[in-house]
Amino acid sequence: MNNPDYKKIFKDIIQYQYPQKAKACESILNKESLTGIDVITLNNLIFESRSQETVVFNQKHHFYDKQSIMQILEYQKKHNLNNTQIAQKYKLSRNTVAKWKKLGLNQNSE
Numbered sequence: 401m402n403n404p405d406y407k408k409i410f411k412d413i414i415q416y417q418y419p420q421k422a423k424a425c426e427s428i429l430n431k432e433s434l435t436g437i438d439v440i441t442l443n444n445l446i447f448e449s450r451s452q453e454t455v456v457f458n459q460k461h462h463f464y465d466k467q468s469i470m471q472i473l474e475y476q477k478k479h480n481l482n483n484t485q486i487a488q489k490y491k492l493s494r495n496t497v498a499k500w501k502k503l504g505l506n507q508n509s510e
Contacts, residue, residue, distance in 0.1 A: 406434045410442050418446055436468030440490075469500050 407429060414422050414429075424445050428438050440462070464472070476486040476497070483501075487494040 406439050406442075410439075410446070413446060421446055435471065436463070436465050437471050472497075473500060 410425065411429060414425060425442055428434070428442055428445075431438065434442075472486060472490055472492075475481075475489075476483075481489070483494040483497040486492070487497050
C-alpha cells in the first residue's frame with residue numbers, strides 16, 4: 401500500500417487555503433521526507449483552532465509508526481520527562497507511552 405504524499409497535500413492546503421502559514425511550515429516541508437511527528441506538527445500548525453469534538457476524534461485515529469514512537473521516546477529521555485508529561489505534550493494516553501516502553505520500542509534510545 402502506498403503512503404499518501406503528505407508533502408504535496410500540505411503544500412496544496414497551504415497554497416490554496418492558508419498562504420499566511422507558509423513561513424511557519426517551511427522548515428518541515430523542506431525536509432526530504434516527513435515522519436509521523438512532522439505530519440502531526442504540520443496539522444497542528446495549519447489547523448490551530450478546532451472544536452473539542454474534532455480534537456477528540458482526531459486523537460482516537462492517530463497512528464504512530466515506529467520512527468515516530470522512537471522520536472517521542474527519545475524526546476522524553478532527552479528532556480527527562482515522565483510518562484504523564486510526555487503524554488500531555490503529544491496528547492497521548494500515559495498508558496500508551498508505558499505500552500510502547502513495555503514492548504521495547506525505546507531500545508535504541510538507551
